[in-house]
Amino acid sequence: MTSDMAHGEAQLPEVEHSLPSIGPRQYVMIGVILTVITAIELWVSYSSLGNLIIPVLLILSAVKFIVVVAFFMHLRFDHPALTRFFVFGFVLATAILFALISLFWNDATIIEGTRQETVHAAAEGGAAAGAKLEVALGEFHVGAAGEAVAGGAEFDVKNDGAVPHNLRVIKTDLAPEALPVGGGVVDESQVEVVASVADLAAGATGSATATLAAGSYVLICNVPGHYQLGMYAALTVH
Amino acid sequence: MAAAAHGTVHHSSTGIDNRKLLMWIFLASECLFFGSLISAYLIFKGASLVGPYPEEILDIPLTSTSTFVLLMSSLSMVLAVYGAEHARPRMMKLWLFVTVLLGLAFLGFQVYEFRAFGQEGLNLSTNQFGATFFVLTGFHGTHVGVGVVILSSLLFGSFRRSGLGSEAGFHVEVAGLYWHFVDIVWIVIFTLIYLIPQ
Missing domain, CATH: 2.60.40.420 (Cupredoxins -  blue copper proteins)
Structure with a gap:
């Protein structure tokens, strides 16, 4: 029994306890970058970029999202399995969003139901x-x-x-x-x-x-x- | 004996602490939750026949300020995590306190916004915009509120004689994951609901 347990423990992968290699100064720099991106977003939303507004805003938003997840949430420094779990959930959510929108966008039933309500x-x-x-x-x-x-x-x-x-x-x-x-x-x-x-x-x-x-x-x-x-x-x- | 061993070892077969793994899986499931609410908002966007409509009522300068506040709370949170992981309790307490304050400030902005919308005649049952907007941002605000409670409990706990114990860094890090998630959800909401033209 003891040998089995010892064998089981030996099979456990090495646990990663290493801390992220960035410090307060880098975190503050990232905070400044996120603030600048937010200011750019605001400027874009009031700008006259026409059809470009939506893709530009989505790209800027995605950059902020990734920066926070990678550095503030330490996913860049953490076990790759955590990234896979999170990306799986995020991709599934995005797929549901596109599926629902493609099903119901400008749907006559919704519009008519809305009228009655x-x-x-x-x-x-x-x-x-x-x-x-x-x-x-x-x-x-x-x-x-x-x-x-x-x-x-x-x-x-x-x-x-x-x-x-x-x-x-x-x-x-x-x-x-x-x-x-x-x-x-x-x-x-x-x-x-x-x-x-x-x-x-x-x-x-x-x-x-x-x-x-x-x-x-x-x-x-x-x-x-x-x-x-x-x-x-x-x-x-x- | 095996049970005793399991009682002290928290690592899953992947080598990741199972409590941390649980938090990440929970956050992944939260993506689905908020994804569905955002979908509902986008589908019903423009389907309202009576006002107030988004373009006449959304206050972008105000919300930009609250977005900045939440963004800064993410920065203070990661500094608190740094303090906790590097055995610097004063740094941890200071930034946890700042994070709680910024979280409360964000909630204050939201309460102000909801009240202003109410005075303009927009509520859950006014139109499709009101229904989907309040449900989405209300659930996000609830998450912020829960985050404030979690961080406050950590802050109070850190003032005990034993502090947050030998796993202080771990507890603050996991709470930080939740807090940062609340921030990234707001990044998406701010862009899709407030910034993209109606």
Whole structure:
């Protein structure tokens, strides 16, 4: 038994207890380098490098990552097996990231699901079980009552036209015809959309709920070109 | 007898201390955890129909400052490890203390950011950006918090008469691995969420 144990211990590889061969001065230098890289990243993010911004930022980020892992985490000086374990996990995580993104990037289901969730979120906890507001969409006009009372509201939308239309309810002080436009549609990132109904085929109906605060709103169809053709209507909430 | 031998010897068949090996395997698994959260953020990025949107609310100068703070905490951590491994307890205590302070400062920045976003109307249920952003950065902040607790316990332990014992260098090094990992995750988050144009 003793000889077996001795034999087992003899088989253990020699344990590496050697300390990294760099000291505080080198660590501080590495810290300075990491700070400089971060400053460069910041400059790049505000620069006008166009399509180069993303690859440059990713490369700089990767350099920082590798420097920290190699020197601060001592992986460069440690047992190679530790590097393999960590790289395996990192590569697996990166593969999962690419797999998920390639599966779901611009996925119609997600976008549509988001629309529905967002409509409910805009209703602030689903409190909007109040007044019904009927909206009729057609070429190229939005038909709706011009006034409503603050509180929960349900927009019942019908596409009376011959082509698909949708509805966006926008809270804004801008005139109905003066919303910011980009690429043929109202730029929704520049306005506050409080309710929305996805594209409706001709004859289809849809609905959305929202809690309306007092103020000015504009109802629009944001199918490309339709807003410019006159598909907007003002709504004042008292 | 064999058990007794195992009780004192911590090395795996690779020759690596099994506690250190465990930490590295744990960190590798954490890559998968954060990789999934980052994937979710990127997939839902741009899917929000109501604001606030990332480009209108993310405060890059503020976050750059907190990133610098976390980066410097990695430097102070490695200096603490150096002190612990070279039997320089005062150096170890000083830099452990600095690391804890910098970690707390980073958490302070995050609390300030979350509160500011809340006042702007962004929370977990506002839109897809809010949901994925708060989950991702919140989990990272939780990791920083856990790191602060671990480092604080080491710092308090180092003031005992026996200090951190004969394996002080090892304990601080393993805690340092966790802390540096939290830093490298933030390096990725800072680039992907804050710096890359929306």
